[in-house]
Amino acid sequence: xxxxxxxxxxxxxxxxxxxxxxxxxxxxxxxxxxxxxxxxxxxxxxxxxxxxxxxxxxxxxxxxxxxxxxxxxxxxxxxxxxxxxxxxxxxxxxxxxxxxxxxxxxxxxxxxxxxxxxxxxxxxxxxxxxxxxxxxxxxxxxxxxxxxxxxxxxxxxxxxxxxxxxxxxxxxxxxxxxxxxxxxxxxxxxxxxxxxxxxxxxxxxxxxxxxxxxxxxxxxxxxxxxxxxxxxxxxxxxxxxxxxxxxxxxxxxxxxxxxxxxxxxxxxxxxxxxxxxxxxxxxxxxxxxxxxxxxxxxxxxxxxxxxxxxxxxxxxxxxxxxxxxxxxxxxxxx
Numbered sequence: 001x002x003x004x005x006x007x008x009x010x011x012x013x014x015x016x017x018x019x020x021x022x023x024x025x026x027x028x029x030x031x032x033x034x035x036x037x038x039x040x041x042x043x044x045x046x047x048x049x050x051x052x053x054x055x056x057x058x059x060x061x062x063x064x065x066x067x068x069x070x071x072x073x074x075x076x077x078x079x080x081x082x083x084x085x086x087x088x089x090x091x092x093x094x095x096x097x098x099x100x101x102x103x104x105x106x107x108x109x110x111x112x113x114x115x116x117x118x119x120x121x122x123x124x125x126x127x128x129x130x131x132x133x134x135x136x137x138x139x140x141x142x143x144x145x146x147x148x149x150x151x152x153x154x155x156x157x158x159x160x161x162x163x164x165x166x167x168x169x170x171x172x173x174x175x176x177x178x179x180x181x182x183x184x185x186x187x188x189x190x191x192x193x194x195x196x197x198x199x200x201x202x203x204x205x206x207x208x209x210x211x212x213x214x215x216x217x218x219x220x221x222x223x224x225x226x227x228x229x230x231x232x233x234x235x236x237x238x239x240x241x242x243x244x245x246x247x248x249x250x251x252x253x254x255x256x257x258x259x260x261x262x263x264x265x266x267x268x269x270x271x272x273x274x275x276x277x278x279x280x281x282x283x284x285x286x287x288x289x290x291x292x293x294x295x296x297x298x299x300x301x302x303x304x305x306x307x308x309x310x311x312x313x314x315x316x317x318x319x320x321x322x323x324x325x326x327x328x329x330x331x332x333x334x
């Protein structure tokens with residue numbers, strides 16, 4: 001598979017509107033919109049420079065993400081996960097450690113995601129030892145071809161923080177950076193169960209935890225009650241403002257190394273208030289196939305601006321959140 005489509009990516013923080021954008025792009029029948037591929041691969045593996053066997057990549061793709069599993073197993077909703085748990089003929093029940101790519105990406109593009117997953121794993125297993133960049137290109141090209149699409153675009157929540165690594169692996173790629181007001185994004189993160197736990201773990205609420213498959217699996221085994229408590233409470237809002245800022249600052253350093261021909265800035269607020277205009281701008285930048293047919297169905301997915309949360313915060317929380325978001329807001333304003 002030497003002739004693979006040009007890589008295209010949407011990058012952003014968590015809860016910035018990128019899921020909506022992925023759903024909008026899915027309306028283009030010639031484009032494969034891939035949800036959350038890279039965010040589900042162990043961060044200590046996904047961009048390693050050494051070549052790997054296809055069988056090793058397949059082994060990693062067969063893993064669940066323990067953070068997702070622990071939240072779903074406790075009955076919390078994760079809208080990105082659309083796998084039909086428990087339906088006749090399906091392999092996994094709710095709470096089972098479902099492979100990340102199966103639960104999110106493949107379940108969005110197939111009526112039989114288990115069969116598609118098996119076929120994809122057979123393909124990846126068969127690939128030789130080669131750099132991950134080559135594996136990823138071949139995997140995504142295979143998936144697009146299998147599903148009758150001429151090209152693909154991948155979007156992972158929080159991917160702005162590893163934009164530099166994506167640029168390194170895909171030096172010919174085109175990128176769209178979608179971003180949203182930092183305070184509102186942070187407050188949306190706090191309401192989202194997976195991030196409520198993940199950000200708390202990252203900032204040491206439960207001690208020093210390695211954010212890897214092994215580290216998070218061990219956390220669930222040893223601190224199940226603590227996970228329950230994190231899900232039932234609201235951590236300090238500044239944690240999420242700090243996390244948002246750190247993602248933006250890290251990502252904008254990579255953005256600034258790319259010229260305007262390689263990356264497009266897209267504000268969430270513009271996307272939901274003037275969707276047709278922004279989608280046409282995005283289509284032209286990404287050189288997407290499909291003409292105009294998908295623009296209106298995509299725009300029809302918009303329900304306007306979501307209600308603002310920041311004005312309802314107590315004054316002391318407003319001050320703390322503004323301060324935590326300030327570095328990121330300043331970086332976006334450059």
